[in-house]
Amino acid sequence: MGAGIKDVARLAGVSVKTVSNVVNGFQFVSDKTRAKVQAALDELDYRPNLSARLLRGGRTGIVALAVPEISSPYFAELAAQFVQHAKGYGWTVLIDETQGAKDNERLVLDGIKSHLVDGLVVSPLALTAKEIESRRDDTPLVLLGERLAHSPVDHVSIDNVAGARAATEHLISLGRTRIAAIGSQPHVSGGTAALRLRGYRAALKTARIPYDPQLVVPAKSYHRADGYEAMSTLLDRADRPDAAFCFNDLLAIGALRALHEHGCRVPEDVALIGFDGIEDAEFHTPSLSTITADRAEIARLALAFLERRITGGATASPQEGYASFELTLRGSA
Structure with a gap:
């Protein structure tokens, strides 16, 4: 020890x-005494117990970030931004994985970790606004992702409708008319999938392209295998799409593999756009066009609210923050 x-x-x-006065920088210590104490600190290589100091002040200096999947590139990159920006507050970030399970x-x-953390940032998939409102703990909380109706807490998201619309409008501008949408989740009434589908449909409507439900392919989860399976289903049909908007980049990466196996050229035969802007999107062949969410801004807004x-500010009115996004064009569209 x-x-x-x-x-x-x-x-x-x-x-x-x-010694405490010297360690804490109090000025009312003589230079001689300060030098003597400092020499002892150096000789013993003393390190102050920051945990004890924080606990005496009623705080731990730790905040928690809970995401559905740590292995997801999007959430991994988002977590890295939280760790980086939390340093500006002197905070350490504890990262937890919920697997999107309600329990x-x-x-x-x-x-469950309120004795460890000063605040929580959570990206929920399963809980309803009513369940969040009835939480028993009063640890400060910020939510990420889609806003749950009447949720009584601070919230940070991006405009998924506008992002999906921008992606689809670009595909339309390329002259594509049979544009598939990969990633719908009809069993979920709200959430990301519903909003991105809404943006897709709005772009079609503005361009007077009829909505074809046969071009909308669901995905149980947003992994590469789901994108591969969805695109394979589309390509096995006689009337193939000439473009596809995938609801996240992993779906698009899986779709790229299916297109390659079916001998389709990208973007000549089928143009493709993803969503999220993960780093992997840039390093595929062709590189993936995508809607890039500003994860640094998401982290900054959420931590400022927290x-x-x-x-x-425990009794202050809830705040709503929207991070920006941009259409990043590369080789696939």
């Missing part, structure tokens, strides 16, 4: 209070 403050006081021949999300929101709650 490292040296404690009593060891430093004993070596320097001063009181524990004097796991409820455990997080009900404060800091306000932690430092005394």
